[in-house]
Amino acid sequence: MGSSAFIILDMLTRGQLTSKAIYIAAKLRIADYLNDGPKDIEKLAKETRTHPNSLYRLLRMLASIDIFAETKGAVVEEHTNHKRFELTSLASLLLSETKDSVRNFALLFGLESFKKAIDDLLYSIETGDSSFKHANGLDIYEYIQQNQNDAQIFNSAMTSLTSSHISSILSMYDFSRFNTIIDIGGGQGMLLSTILKNNARLQGILFDLPHAIESAKRMYVKGANSKDNNSDILARCKLIEGDFFKSIPAVDADGYIIKNVILNWDDEYAGVILKNCLQAIKTTSSNKTKRKNNIRLLVIDIIMPESSEPFIGKFTDILMLALTDKGRIRTEKEFRNLLEGSGFDMVNVIRSPDPVNFLSIIEAIPSG
Numbered sequence: 426m427g428s429s430a431f432i433i434l435d436m437l438t439r440g441q442l443t444s445k446a447i448y449i450a451a452k453l454r455i456a457d458y459l460n461d462g463p464k465d466i467e468k469l470a471k472e473t474r475t476h477p478n479s480l481y482r483l484l485r486m487l488a489s490i491d492i493f494a495e496t497k498g499a500v501v502e503e504h505t506n507h508k509r510f511e512l513t514s515l516a517s518l519l520l521s522e523t524k525d526s527v528r529n530f531a532l533l534f535g536l537e538s539f540k541k542a543i544d545d546l547l548y549s550i551e552t553g554d555s556s557f558k559h560a561n562g563l564d565i566y567e568y569i570q571q572n573q574n575d576a577q578i579f580n581s582a583m584t585s586l587t588s589s590h591i592s593s594i595l596s597m598y599d600f601s602r603f604n605t606i607i608d609i610g611g612g613q614g615m616l617l618s619t620i621l622k623n624n625a626r627l628q629g630i631l632f633d634l635p636h637a638i639e640s641a642k643r644m645y646v647k648g649a650n651s652k653d654n655n656s657d658i659l660a661r662c663k664l665i666e667g668d669f670f671k672s673i674p675a676v677d678a679d680g681y682i683i684k685n686v687i688l689n690w691d692d693e694y695a696g697v698i699l700k701n702c703l704q705a706i707k708t709t710s711s712n713k714t715k716r717k718n719n720i721r722l723l724v725i726d727i728i729m730p731e732s733s734e735p736f737i738g739k740f741t742d743i744l745m746l747a748l749t750d751k752g753r754i755r756t757e758k759e760f761r762n763l764l765e766g767s768g769f770d771m772v773n774v775i776r777s778p779d780p781v782n783f784l785s786i787i788e789a790i791p792s793g
């Protein structure tokens with residue numbers, strides 16, 4: 426077998442098993458159990474109710490890609506049950522209660538509904554339609570509305586994703602220029618609440634489907650009772666549930682944020698969201714010229730490069746094909762066409778200087 430064949434074999438094995446192993450480590454809360462320091466396999470297996478030698482083999486595999494590390498002691502332990510493992514900086518991201526945790530995102534990949542959709546990807550490639558819907562009978566947001574457990578994991582996963590690049594987004598744009606921001610499809614409100622926390626005079630509106638607003642309420646109430654008291658933010662923020670395909674609340678905002686939403690839809694549906702946004706702007710800003718000139722739509726999303734360079738968005742694009750109803754990652758040109766067709770002019774594209782943040786901010790204003 427030529428050495429190139431090994432590259433393919435390696436990709437086939439690693440790709441599948443890396444995702445699975447990270448999910449299992451997250452599910453078993455291995456990182457949490459190691460948070461107070463290294464532990465041997467025997468103890469870890471007892472705590473996680475797993476088979477010691479199999480757990481050892483899983484951690485050895487993950488340690489080979491820097492997720493966990495085997496602790497090097499003075500004495501080399503022969504028996505695998507006495508091998509000790511510790512956190513690495515990558516493994517720390519699987520802790521459950523840290524700011525930039527991705528544990529919830531890892532859990533998403535263990536949901537039956539997600540696994541079925543990914544397994545059925547060939548269907549999407551053959552038909553262009555959602556394998557999520559084909560495998561689960563409902564489109565993803567209908568399904569989430571009806572399955573509370575999946576909704577909770579999905580919403581927390583989106584929050585994990587947002588918190589992993591929130592500081593980068595805050596450094597890319599001066600949100601203090603606004604008086605009132607509405608975050609459309611804003612999930613649990615992680616982005617909005619952080620913007621409000623950093624801009625004491627700003628008012629905010631979180632707008633999403635009922636499942637997300639419910640979960641945002643639980644989070645804010647929990648936050649208000651915790652030591653990083655959220656009550657000031659709660660007082661400046663309205664939570665509104667609704668359907669952005671029907672209408673977007675006319676709340677007299679000057680900042681309209683749509684983050685990681687447009688990628689879920691084809692041009693027809695994305696166009697409806699943008700046109701409803703324009704309608705909300707027109708309803709409230711007609712008599713206030715100064716305010717009107719300050720109005721901005723910020724689409725925060727992944728932009729697909731035109732070239733063939735390696736880019737995470739090329740994988741996210743396939744995830745969108747499988748999970749959503751014709752969602753896609755768009756090039757800058759495709760965004761421009763979509764915005765222009767929906768009554769907006771694209772005025773600026775702010776790309777992240779931070780290589781780990783793959784999101785850009787597309788700034789647009791109502792045309793004319």
Ligand SMILES: C[S@@+](CC[C@H](N)C(=O)[O-])C[C@H]1O[C@@H](n2cnc3c(N)ncnc32)[C@H](O)[C@@H]1O
Binds near residue numbers: 610667669686
């Ligand atoms: C991929 S998530 C992004 C969430 C959030 N903006 C973020 O970046 O973390 C897409 C969001 O769109 C919301 N959504 C989907 N369909 C919607 C609809 N018809 N009306 C309002 N929100 C909707 C979902 O509930 C979800 O919170």
